[in-house]
Amino acid sequence: WQPHRRLNPLLKTWVLCSPHRLKRPWVGQVEPPAITQNPVYDEKCALCPGNVRADGVTRNPKYEHTFVFTNDFSAVLPDEVVGSMNDSDDIFVAEPDRGVCRVICFSPRHDLSLAEMSKEQILPVVQLWIEQYRDLTQQKFVRHVQIFENKGAMMGCSNPHPHGQIWSTGSIPTDPARELDSLRAYRDSHSGSCLLCTYAAQESQKKDRIVYENDSFIAVVPYWAAWPYEILLLPKQHRKSLLEFTSDEQICFADAIQNVTVRYDNLFQTSFPYSMGIHQSPINDGPHDEAHLHVHFFPPLLRSATVRKFMVGYEMLAEAQRDLTPENAAVKLREQRNVHYKLWQQ
Amino acid sequence: WQPHRRLNPLLKTWVLCSPHRLKRPWVGQVEPPAITQNPVYDEKCALCPGNVRADGVTRNPKYEHTFVFTNDFSAVLPDEVVGSMNDSDDIFVAEPDRGVCRVICFSPRHDLSLAEMSKEQILPVVQLWIEQYRDLTQQKFVRHVQIFENKGAMMGCSNPHPHGQIWSTGSIPTDPARELDSLRAYRDSHSGSCLLCTYAAQESQKKDRIVYENDSFIAVVPYWAAWPYEILLLPKQHRKSLLEFTSDEQICFADAIQNVTVRYDNLFQTSFPYSMGIHQSPINDGPHDEAHLHVHFFPPLLRSATVRKFMVGYEMLAEAQRDLTPENAAVKLREQRNVHYKLWQQ
Ligand SMILES: [Zn+2]
Ligand SMILES: [Zn+2]
Numbered sequence: 001w002q003p004h005r006r007l008n009p010l011l012k013t014w015v016l017c018s019p020h021r022l023k024r025p026w027v028g029q030v031e032p033p034a035i036t037q038n039p040v041y042d043e044k045c046a047l048c049p050g051n052v053r054a055d056g057v058t059r060n061p062k063y064e065h066t067f068v069f070t071n072d073f074s075a076v077l078p079d080e081v082v083g084s085m086n087d088s089d090d091i092f093v094a095e096p097d098r099g100v101c102r103v104i105c106f107s108p109r110h111d112l113s114l115a116e117m118s119k120e121q122i123l124p125v126v127q128l129w130i131e132q133y134r135d136l137t138q139q140k141f142v143r144h145v146q147i148f149e150n151k152g153a154m155m156g157c158s159n160p161h162p163h164g165q166i167w168s169t170g171s172i173p174t175d176p177a178r179e180l181d182s183l184r185a186y187r188d189s190h191s192g193s194c195l196l197c198t199y200a201a202q203e204s205q206k207k208d209r210i211v212y213e214n215d216s217f218i219a220v221v222p223y224w225a226a227w228p229y230e231i232l233l234l235p236k237q238h239r240k241s242l243l244e245f246t247s248d249e250q251i252c253f254a255d256a257i258q259n260v261t262v263r264y265d266n267l268f269q270t271s272f273p274y275s276m277g278i279h280q281s282p283i284n285d286g287p288h289d290e291a292h293l294h295v296h297f298f299p300p301l302l303r304s305a306t307v308r309k310f311m312v313g314y315e316m317l318a319e320a321q322r323d324l325t326p327e328n329a330a331v332k333l334r335e336q337r338n339v340h341y342k343l344w345q346q
Numbered sequence: 347w348q349p350h351r352r353l354n355p356l357l358k359t360w361v362l363c364s365p366h367r368l369k370r371p372w373v374g375q376v377e378p379p380a381i382t383q384n385p386v387y388d389e390k391c392a393l394c395p396g397n398v399r400a401d402g403v404t405r406n407p408k409y410e411h412t413f414v415f416t417n418d419f420s421a422v423l424p425d426e427v428v429g430s431m432n433d434s435d436d437i438f439v440a441e442p443d444r445g446v447c448r449v450i451c452f453s454p455r456h457d458l459s460l461a462e463m464s465k466e467q468i469l470p471v472v473q474l475w476i477e478q479y480r481d482l483t484q485q486k487f488v489r490h491v492q493i494f495e496n497k498g499a500m501m502g503c504s505n506p507h508p509h510g511q512i513w514s515t516g517s518i519p520t521d522p523a524r525e526l527d528s529l530r531a532y533r534d535s536h537s538g539s540c541l542l543c544t545y546a547a548q549e550s551q552k553k554d555r556i557v558y559e560n561d562s563f564i565a566v567v568p569y570w571a572a573w574p575y576e577i578l579l580l581p582k583q584h585r586k587s588l589l590e591f592t593s594d595e596q597i598c599f600a601d602a603i604q605n606v607t608v609r610y611d612n613l614f615q616t617s618f619p620y621s622m623g624i625h626q627s628p629i630n631d632g633p634h635d636e637a638h639l640h641v642h643f644f645p646p647l648l649r650s651a652t653v654r655k656f657m658v659g660y661e662m663l664a665e666a667q668r669d670l671t672p673e674n675a676a677v678k679l680r681e682q683r684n685v686h687y688k689l690w691q692q
Contacts, residue, residue, distance in 0.1 A: 004441060009436065313621050
């Protein structure tokens, strides 16, 4: 394998692959896996049922499945924006934005994570995402709904209580907008066929980058992965948004999320950190038939529970770079068991 | 200040600004500044003069100013590449790449950093960058020369010995290629005038984002900064590459680097981590008159020597987001002294 670059056809970015560097000597720490067990309920947690939130005033209800509330320190506000901001030139360009930011608790149990939840426990989370996406279309100024989860101290998330966020904005943010542009351009130049439908079908045939596949979904380490164990999870049929999932597909989606996250945890026998998020059709913005829902998992770990990849230096200034090939990463994830390591290690 | 987005006219990415979040309560650690003093020479350092390198075999010369060598584990190799890699479709797109990776020691002194070096000590570094850029044009397959420095453990750089790297490749990497596209498009639509010449002149007039300015260079927190204390350093005159600097400009460039890095160290009284790199004209690739050399500084620190910004969650999945405005960041940096804190703290 010689050094080469691969194109991300969604973002039109490249990643430099250096498989020859895997011969690099590695003075590895071999640490015993740290099995930390959080309590089922933590009286100091701002997300546990019945507790007081970060604002010091509001008290959470004693919720039994999921729970959603408006972020106390939202990055965008629903307030109507006033005036234009532009100097009327094309160097100092700005625009006001509005939006709604919410927090979603995945479970009342402080000690769980998606990786330790069953697909039956994940299903209510999927259904809440659907409900929220639908609810936000009522806010007529919202065009993009970004559902995401940021997990682990390595990702700056200090509260282990299983939770995610939704930031919805009047603007379509940079990366989702670029992906939609690419999907639209592909459709236009391929007699209406969809880039991600084609990609899912080809990966399903090629098999070497598959991490998990069920009737309706496929999870792969994408051909253009920038992070060592990056995963792209997508429906095999063209689905613009969560609203188009059948009830069977909702269950298959929960099953795929369970299978991906448990393999992540098992890989280095640790609570695997990542940022995960769903890209789907804009709302209140016309049909967007080009949209094909997909989930990105961006995990920072490289070689063990503590050895991470830094996206710095050349990667901040030029383009992403990786040594481990996506094909090698996919094999390692695919071979993991579907039972959480805490259950077979005890 | 309402929530808004600003456009990066070079990369065509947006950054979401949430100045209203600065009212967010901050339970800050106030740590005493940790003045760590490294030894002038470290017998275990692979970069100190006379020591054995990371390959365990080669010995460094007893260099007196700067020293350059080929990276023992280069991400790209100069070997001729064979064959094409494409499946002849437009989803699985790859191309082989070649290149040369080198390491540059800025000083024989293990205990220094650019921030603690005088402009007279930085000048030989500038001159080595010039020499290296010129030298790499001899490698006819090289088109992009990425000079950069990755500083600090927070950036995954464990050796404090002052050093940088050069990765040169046959391809023009994603971000520099996008910047060149934008510079070319601006030139075409503005009767040949340069986006960065215009930007430098306007910032010099507006003054509110200036960190440091001398006869030939201006350092600003760019209007579209993604990192809290990001800096863009650029020549006020149109200079395509380091080769076009006059000797006076070489000294002014060293002076600007000294002024930027010492202010960084003084801000939180710590050895300020960052990734820094020079974008300039491609080589062996025609005139590229649109290129305007500039230096990016991307530092991760947010509030103190230990509180960092994480580019995760929404930022990995949608677009960059900041609370502190670039204007506020510029004031804080501009007000720092030009004498290193270690000198007035002792
Ligand atoms: Zn909790
Ligand atoms: Zn040293």
